[in-house]
Amino acid sequence: MSANNHQYxxxxxxxxxxxxxxxxxxxEPVGEPADGLLLIKVLYISLxxxxxxxxxxAKSYIQPVGIGEVMRAGAAGRVVASKNEKFAVGDYVAxxxxxxxYAISDGSGVTKVDTRIAPLPVYLGTLGMPGMTAYFGLLEIxxxxxxxxxxxxAAAGAVGSVVGQIGKIKGCRVVGIAGGPEKCQYVVKELxxxxxxxxxxxxxxxxxxxxxxxxxxxxxxxxxxxxxxIVLAQLNRGARIPLCGAISQYNxxxxxxxxxxxxxxxxxxxxxxxxxxxxxxxxxxxxxxxxAGWLLGGKLKSREDIVDGLxxxxxxxxxxFRGENFGKLLIKxxxx
Amino acid sequence: MSANNHQYxxxxxxxxxxxxxxxxxxxEPVGEPADGLLLIKVLYISLxxxxxxxxxxAKSYIQPVGIGEVMRAGAAGRVVASKNEKFAVGDYVAxxxxxxxYAISDGSGVTKVDTRIAPLPVYLGTLGMPGMTAYFGLLEIxxxxxxxxxxxxAAAGAVGSVVGQIGKIKGCRVVGIAGGPEKCQYVVKELxxxxxxxxxxxxxxxxxxxxxxxxxxxxxxxxxxxxxxIVLAQLNRGARIPLCGAISQYNxxxxxxxxxxxxxxxxxxxxxxxxxxxxxxxxxxxxxxxxAGWLLGGKLKSREDIVDGLxxxxxxxxxxFRGENFGKLLIKxxxx
Numbered sequence: 153m154s155a156n157n158h159q160y161x162x163x164x165x166x167x168x169x170x171x172x173x174x175x176x177x178x179x180e181p182v183g184e185p186a187d188g189l190l191l192i193k194v195l196y197i198s199l200x201x202x203x204x205x206x207x208x209x210a211k212s213y214i215q216p217v218g219i220g221e222v223m224r225a226g227a228a229g230r231v232v233a234s235k236n237e238k239f240a241v242g243d244y245v246a247x248x249x250x251x252x253x254y255a256i257s258d259g260s261g262v263t264k265v266d267t268r269i270a271p272l273p274v275y276l277g278t279l280g281m282p283g284m285t286a287y288f289g290l291l292e293i294x295x296x297x298x299x300x301x302x303x304x305x306a307a308a309g310a311v312g313s314v315v316g317q318i319g320k321i322k323g324c325r326v327v328g329i330a331g332g333p334e335k336c337q338y339v340v341k342e343l344x345x346x347x348x349x350x351x352x353x354x355x356x357x358x359x360x361x362x363x364x365x366x367x368x369x370x371x372x373x374x375x376x377x378x379x380x381x382i383v384l385a386q387l388n389r390g391a392r393i394p395l396c397g398a399i400s401q402y403n404x405x406x407x408x409x410x411x412x413x414x415x416x417x418x419x420x421x422x423x424x425x426x427x428x429x430x431x432x433x434x435x436x437x438x439x440x441x442x443x444a445g446w447l448l449g450g451k452l453k454s455r456e457d458i459v460d461g462l463x464x465x466x467x468x469x470x471x472x473f474r475g476e477n478f479g480k481l482l483i484k485x486x487x488x
Numbered sequence: 489m490s491a492n493n494h495q496y497x498x499x500x501x502x503x504x505x506x507x508x509x510x511x512x513x514x515x516e517p518v519g520e521p522a523d524g525l526l527l528i529k530v531l532y533i534s535l536x537x538x539x540x541x542x543x544x545x546a547k548s549y550i551q552p553v554g555i556g557e558v559m560r561a562g563a564a565g566r567v568v569a570s571k572n573e574k575f576a577v578g579d580y581v582a583x584x585x586x587x588x589x590y591a592i593s594d595g596s597g598v599t600k601v602d603t604r605i606a607p608l609p610v611y612l613g614t615l616g617m618p619g620m621t622a623y624f625g626l627l628e629i630x631x632x633x634x635x636x637x638x639x640x641x642a643a644a645g646a647v648g649s650v651v652g653q654i655g656k657i658k659g660c661r662v663v664g665i666a667g668g669p670e671k672c673q674y675v676v677k678e679l680x681x682x683x684x685x686x687x688x689x690x691x692x693x694x695x696x697x698x699x700x701x702x703x704x705x706x707x708x709x710x711x712x713x714x715x716x717x718i719v720l721a722q723l724n725r726g727a728r729i730p731l732c733g734a735i736s737q738y739n740x741x742x743x744x745x746x747x748x749x750x751x752x753x754x755x756x757x758x759x760x761x762x763x764x765x766x767x768x769x770x771x772x773x774x775x776x777x778x779x780a781g782w783l784l785g786g787k788l789k790s791r792e793d794i795v796d797g798l799x800x801x802x803x804x805x806x807x808x809f810r811g812e813n814f815g816k817l818l819i820k821x822x823x824x
Contacts, residue, residue, distance in 0.1 A: 395753055412744045427757055
């Protein structure tokens with residue numbers, strides 16, 4: 153390959169929201185893969201809220217991205233050179249290829265994907281990490297039963313939209329919380345949620361009271377903050393809260409807002425349980441097959457918010473924290 | 489009976505710590521029990537942190553005590569008159585007899601106790617509600633496994649002391665958190681805990697780091713507040729937190745301190761789960777038999793802090809929230 157590879161590397165540990173100077177745009181020649189390796193041309197990069205956690209210094213469930221390293225990200229692309237017998241030139245693949253145009257890999261953690269079942273971007277959303285997060289978080293931690301009421305925040309997002317749709321498949325009453333009338337209409341009219349609450353315009357407490365007349369049995373929490381407290385105050389006995397994320401809190405890790413209504417867990421014998429999708433990796437295959445079936449059967453709809461150009465990365469990333477994306481946020485890096 | 493019954497009734501909804509004017513001391517004649525009822529002479533009254541919650545107006549897991557009603561409390565005494573075939577004069581019994589000298593009951597929720605197995609006060613502590621709370625909270629919610637590290641707060645209290653001892657029986661490393669050197673010595677030297685942290689004198693974070701070199705697998709939380717946050721920061725993967733109480737927070741229900749480190753539950757795939765001992769009522773018998781065996785075998789030690797005189801109630805109750813009691817706090821109401 154005579155092309156150059158462009159990359160975003162972490163330049164500084166961000167304080168609060170990331171800013172342009174936290175990133176460094178670099179260029180290096182694309183190498184030939186050595187024996188056992190493959191070279192991937194990245195076509196789409198996934199932008200996920202969890203990435204904000206990966207660039208804090210604190211030890212977490214995964215090593216922090218080091219200063220100077222290519223920013224970690226899920227991505228999908230095509231194999232353009234291979235000295236690994238498991239992959240052939242032309243294969244479509246997904247993996248943690250990072251925020252760059254080309255990636256060299258030894259194939260570990262790389263999945264071949266079938267673009268006849270779903271377009272490539274879907275493998276970064278509903279059939280990718282966000283979809284797996286929704287699937288295992290709801291089914292294994294939330295344990296939905298028919299007739300129960302499920303509330304999900306960030307309901308129009310990559311995870312929340314799948315959580316709500318699986319909730320409907322499992323026979324729950326599903327109420328989404330999202331920002332703005334467009335997202336609220338989308339989850340009700342397109343995705344089949346029973347109701348949606350616009351947290352930017354409505355009083356969330358009374359809107360939930362109205363839409364959850366039998367209380368809340370499962371709250372799939374993507375946001376933390378005030379909304380977590382509001383839902384805690386409406387839990388039913390034996391409620392489950394899969395703790396998936398806290399996007400309202402990620403940009404000020406030094407002063408996280410703890411849930412002041414957490415004693416509702418006590419009086420309602422309820423459970424707040426954290427989970428990490430990676431723990432379910434050995435079951436991704438079954439889940440993906442199930443989800444692909446739902447997609448093909450029209451029970452599950454997928455929406456991507458695709459922004460063009462690697463160089464938009466510093467700005468596009470911020471859309472997540474401003475609630476500006478609508479569906480799974482991706483950067484399109486190149487045409488095939 | 490020609491005696492008079494003296495009682496403490498709730499006079500006002502307390503704001504913050506209870507004060508004398510929140511209670512009303514009343515007198516009424518002791519009646520004869522009608523058909524099906526029994527009359528109990530109360531000998532010991534149990535003072536428990538949960539009582540603070542019962543006098544808030546807010547709906548909780550149990551009806552609030554109404555203004556003018558006799559204050560609800562667990563108690564133990566002797567049957568002095570009975571028109572209920574299940575109880576005979578002279579029987580020792582425990583039940584929710586309230587803060588008073590005599591109680592009339594239809595027998596529901598009243599348990600006969602055997603003072604040959606343990607002295608009457610023990611039936612309000614280790615063999616009573618606190619003991620059951622410890623037993624079911626640790627075993628059913630905490631799910632201890634041999635070799636795991638268990639941390640318990642309010643470790644010298646009625647619940648915490650039993651939690652730690654059962655933890656030792658189950659093969660855990662047990663670290664207690666208590667206030668003052670006397671309590672810390674007690675849990676280590678008398679009760680066999682592996683270590684104790686004096687939260688009044690030590691830096692709890694570094695003391696726990698030292699005493700829990702392999703991290704925390706189970707945290708039995710009786711206190712909430714800063715200590716909950718400190719332990720959250722030291723959880724192991726898959727940790728369980730039975731949420732039993734939050735005595736540091738009960739006197740300012742309007743501004744509960746939420747756990748700002750709750751996202752540790754997420755990264756550690758940990759569980760914070762509330763429970764109420766009453767839910768396990770159908771299994772009290774088995775638990776009491778097991779615990780009585782441990783008591784008789786010297787594996788479980790019980791300590792009571794007994795204050796003389798019903799009229800000390802308003803002041804004695806406050807000892808709980810000042811951490812002044814040492815063992816299960818009781819009021820002795822009368823000699824037999």
